[in-house]
Amino acid sequence: MDVKNNLHNNKSNPRKLNLLYLGLLLFVTLLTTLYLASSKAIFAVSDWTFHAARVEEIYLNLKSGSFFTFIAARTFHNTGAASFLFYPYIFFYP
Structure with missing residues (x-):
């Protein structure tokens, strides 16, 4: 019941949902940047x-x-x- 109410609350407040997505994006970006900085390598891909x-x-x-x-x-x-x-x-x- 609580999960259903949380989903409903997030859908009714798109600003909170957008902030959650932004926080997730920033977290993944930070982890990726820290990993690449610690490896001291450039990953060459097709481009x-x-x-x-x-x-x-x-x-x-x-x-x-x-x-x-x-x-x-x-x-x-x-x-x-x-x-x-x-x-x-x-x-x-x-």
Whole structure:
């Protein structure tokens, strides 16, 4: 009976439920961050080469004096991929 009343109370108060979800998300994020920081490793998955190539292109453009990057002319096998038009690159600068 108490479980049913608690579920009913959470449904009637969406703010409490949202705070519960936010707390759970923050807890899982903290655990994941602590685990990765303690392992001192970068886990490369399927997108790693793509994003590493994007960082390399930004580095090469900054080295040549170009601050903004729109076309990846030197990475991605010199194909001129326009990946920077679809993915924000400003977060890679820091």
